[in-house]
Amino acid sequence: MSSIDMSAPAPFVGLAPFLRMSINGEDLRPIAQEQLPRAEACPEDANLWMNLATLMLCLGHHELGLGIQAHALTRQRTFHLAAAHQPARLRALLLMAPGDLATNMPLDCLLEDCDIDLLMYYVSEEGDPLATALPEHNLVMVAMSESDENRPLLTALEPLLADWPKPVINRPQGVANTDRERASQLLQGVEGLLIPPTFPTSRTELQRVISGEKTLADICHDIDFPVIVRPLGSHGGHGLERVADTDELADYLTRLSGEDFFVSAFIDYSDGDGLFRKYRVVLVDGEPFASHMGISSHWMIHYLNAGMYEDAAKRAEEGAWMERFDAFALRHRHALNAIAERSGLDYLCIDCAETRDGELLVFEIGHAMAVHAMDSIELFPHKQVHMAKVKSALRSYLLRRAEGGAQAQKTGGVEV
Template identity: 40%
Template structure:
């Protein structure tokens, strides 16, 4: 068993994604020039380029810069409070911004110091790690990170500080495992989900049998998406075998999640998706996206262009605790108990019949307060409530040991 020493460390400081996200595109060259002022600090320079080019969408170059940074150093401190009251250590993995919990958005402008340790496949953790008050597993259950989860599973029970989002619980966020875990919760609806390889779907006979098994003898429509899929990328609703074949002809992946499609359109013709953060088992509303398409994302729902949508979201947020959360109190509390995760994000909706329809649950979910305050002024207090709950959870963990 590997042993670790915790000590106060002078760490390479990197910017937060939250602050970089507010930088205008025209200001990027000045930021890059500023990084060049300290070329000897190669690890921080490469990590800065990773962050900048992630923000601008050049993921391939960003990943190459991250690899260079991690070859030099795997421990970083995110810019923040100079006089922290809470020291949070996050275990992360190499990858895109969606591979890890975006913690810097949760702790922005707080008294929480965030240090990050990146796990590198095939390599042990450093023997010397930053002193901290609380640690958190901040990466997910994707196939590429399973070995890192297994490594953490072997050491968390003997960790010298409280540790949140234990790796064995993170595994339940996988779409097929999640269905098996929560499918029988009263007044909660989650569609049967199966992990299927390409060969099975390309064989029409096997595909029909597979789909029938998923749907319990049901029929189309279904949804198909690659195993690693975020923001609706690669997600499609399939109405028949021909559409399935066309989908596969344009999808390079070798494995997919297949699920039944549940119609959740409201009586006014709009689709509504709610994002909730479960923090220490308590639900906090983070947004209500209202759109015309069944794939509803906040960025594509044109919320900023519709005062009617924003007024509805503001009202929904004001009344969340006494309305939506109260109606689904039993389902949400049972869900939180079964998951056993300290921080996790739920994307869900409400069916016409009044059930809580679960789309996705992910410990890497993004909640933030970066929307334009002049347009979304009502969101600041709501998000600050969630951020305060996150801080309170850390304090509770600190005092529990």
């Protein structure tokens, strides 16, 4: 069974323990089967219900998980994840949005075994997003990701956080910059950085391309096949496909619903051996760190299905890249600095690759990507030291900002 103690009164456990079990191949279903009747018997136990919601979302029960989460949020809006090492050095207030596992940054997965209390506050979706009383805190971190659903919340938070008395990490206007279309616009014209422009279009316009009434270049500013097409608002690669010609475009539209899509040019970033390599880089206050490297024969790489767990040679290559990361960061210093500056975010993740011409090819930027040290030490011994660097850098940055904010309050100065 599980090492997670979900006995009454239920402590809030966050995502980290469930994610670790999932990565290690443990079956989460027996826990769910045990906890469902217990939750039904304890409808007022918000921590229990929120834990169960996270568990259901990990199991892929999307609608059920969101329903359970909604019930938990009718009971309370703040969920306290106590620091592993007490007394805590600071209390970080994370502004979260209701939603699935991709909706908010999984900070507890990175700051495990730490001395920072995490106060996960779920903002209100109607009226004042901070209407419910806020707990005492040393700094605020906007944890919700950019999405169609979260965009109104981010907009509403901007004026509320503009003169917040405590330091604010990842301000909402910076989070808004991670939208794919906006990011592609912000990062154009940077030497050594390539991010294909993303063009919004409609099913009707794409149908006109299929019929021959228009060309792809007519509706997407001179780009041509092959292209990447995805539905508006999709995340995690859902509906994202490479389309080579009008026949494939017609087939794509028959299989996917929705009326609005994004189109961008496909860049073949495969290396001489025919394999694709995608990197996840973390920026903490502009300083780059290695998170992971996925290697696959397919252009769309997800770490969990790239064969990294099954292939020792791939893991060895990832380890070598992480050991030589300083050279990678130096090679792309100008591009990484531009991303940090133009995004306006204190903490940011970048999914990227290197083109055959040596440019940094950016796929996506965002602060809600998974960064953790939960993989098996036996399979991934190289990850521990590098994840410790990310954790240490972020912890130090948060402490520095919190202490700077406290000092500014004492002196009446402005915290920067």
